[in-house]
Amino acid sequence: MTVPPKLLTGPVRLALAALAVLLVLSVLVGFLWLPMVKPDFAQGGLWDAICRAAGVPASWSAPLASTDAGASRVAMVPALTGSAGGDVGKGGTLAQRCTMCHGARGVSASDVPNxxxxxxxxTYKQLVDYKNGQRRHTLMQALAQGLEDQDIRDLAAFYAQLPRPSPALAATPVPALVNVGDPMRNVAPCASCHGGIDQKPGSPWLEGMPHAYLAGQLKAFAAGERRNDGHGVMRNIARQMKPEEIEATARYYASRTIEGVRPAAEPAR
Ligand code: HEC
Ligand code: HEC
Incomplete structure (x- = not known):
């Protein structure tokens, strides 16, 4: 079928031209301009940004995990939850090497994480990351090097079943970032991964951790010194946080009483 010539008159041509211009403009905005202003744009470059805007799975466009030598090699699979395929009894025996720093019952009195x-x-992922050098810490790397994969599973199973610390009640205000986040800065609420709203596999339990440890890790993520978080999830968040927000969220989590759990045996008065 041919288009009758009289249909391609002035107004129609104008409309078609306008449509073409609009198409080009929206492609530029949607695929280039918007992805370019995202803070992690520099990580993958232009082509990566275009692919992400188009919704291409990350493994097709830019296999970040394999090109980033610092990236963790641990994939969060369901088999790692629960007991992580470990033996609690054997884990308890292995854990005797850890008590001097992490406490006899996995709760540390110093600034070492619980x-x-x-x-x-x-626990599994962090130990594997220390072992492979993706998370840096002289002591923990040296210790993890001596552990086999099964040892790590046993330790993870052992620590998972120990009762969590229940710090004394403290009236620390809840920072806005915890439950609301900040959409303008592309920061999701902490509680959407770390528990409260939702618990995403691989996101650590933070409540009751030492304040200095939490603040230290957030600063390390922000500075890119710690880079074993999958897809830079924590680096992207911590970079957006102001120093006072790092302080406030660390203080909040450190002080938090576990919901539904009474503070541990208070000294009799
Ligand atoms: C000499 C002290 C020391 C000993 C012994 C020790 N750790 Fe650690 N551990 C630390 C410190 C300090 C950190 C925090 C390191 C950092 O900043 O990355 C840590 C971090 C960890 C983490 C990461 C926790 C988190 O929330 O991300 C795990 C898991 C861990 N240790 C497990 C173990 C296990 C299992 C053992 C025994 C085999 C052990 N550690 C022995 C001092 C120690
Ligand atoms: C999109 C999910 C997500 C959000 C939102 C999130 N986190 Fe995380 N966070 C993670 C994951 C995953 C890890 C573990 C990274 C790794 O594998 O090493 C982590 C690790 C951490 C750690 C290190 C803990 C440890 O023991 O090693 C701290 C501290 C932390 N997050 C604080 C925060 C704070 C504060 C916020 C809110 C401002 C926040 N996170 C928001 C997913 C998230």
Whole structure:
């Protein structure tokens, strides 16, 4: 079928031209301009941004995990939750090497992170990352190097079933970032991954962790010194946080009483 010539008159041509201009403009805005202003744009470059805007799965466009030598090699699979395929009894024996820093029951009195009640997949992933050098810490890297994969599973299973610390009640105000986040800065609420709203596999239990440890990790993520978080999830958030927000969220989580759990045996008065 041919288009009758009289249909391609002035107004129609104008409309078609306007449509073409509109198409080009929206492609430029949607695929280039908007992705370019995102803070993590520099990570993958232009082509990556275009692919992400178009919704191409990350593994097709830019296999970040394999090109980033610092990226974790642990994939969050359901098999790592629960007991992570570990043996609690054997884990308890292995954990005797850890008590001098992490406490006899996985709760540390110093600024070392608590392990008691930590999700098994978190303990597993962090130990594997230390072992492979994706998370840097001289002591923990040296210790993890001596552990086999099964040892790590056993330790993860052991610590997951220890009771979590229940710090004394403290009236610390809830920072806005915890439950609301800040959409303008592309910061999701902490509680949407770390529990409260939702618990995403691999996101550590933070409540009751030492304040100095939490603040230290957030600063390390912000500075890119810690980079074992999958897809830079925590680096992207911490970079957007002001120093006082790092302080406030760390203080909040450190002081938090576990919901539904009474503070641990208070000294009799
Ligand atoms: C000499 C002290 C020391 C000993 C012993 C030790 N740790 Fe640690 N551990 C630390 C410190 C300090 C950190 C925090 C390191 C950092 O900033 O990355 C840590 C971090 C960790 C983390 C990461 C926790 C988190 O929330 O991300 C895990 C898991 C862990 N240790 C497990 C173990 C296990 C299992 C053992 C025994 C095999 C052990 N550690 C022995 C000092 C120690
Ligand atoms: C989109 C999910 C997500 C959001 C939102 C999020 N986190 Fe995280 N966070 C993670 C994951 C996943 C890890 C573990 C990274 C890794 O594998 O090493 C983590 C790790 C951490 C750690 C290190 C804990 C440890 O023991 O190693 C701290 C501290 C932390 N987040 C604080 C926060 C704070 C504060 C906020 C809110 C401002 C927040 N996170 C928002 C997913 C999230």
């Amino acid at each position: 392990l008691a009640g930590q999700y098994s997949e978190v």
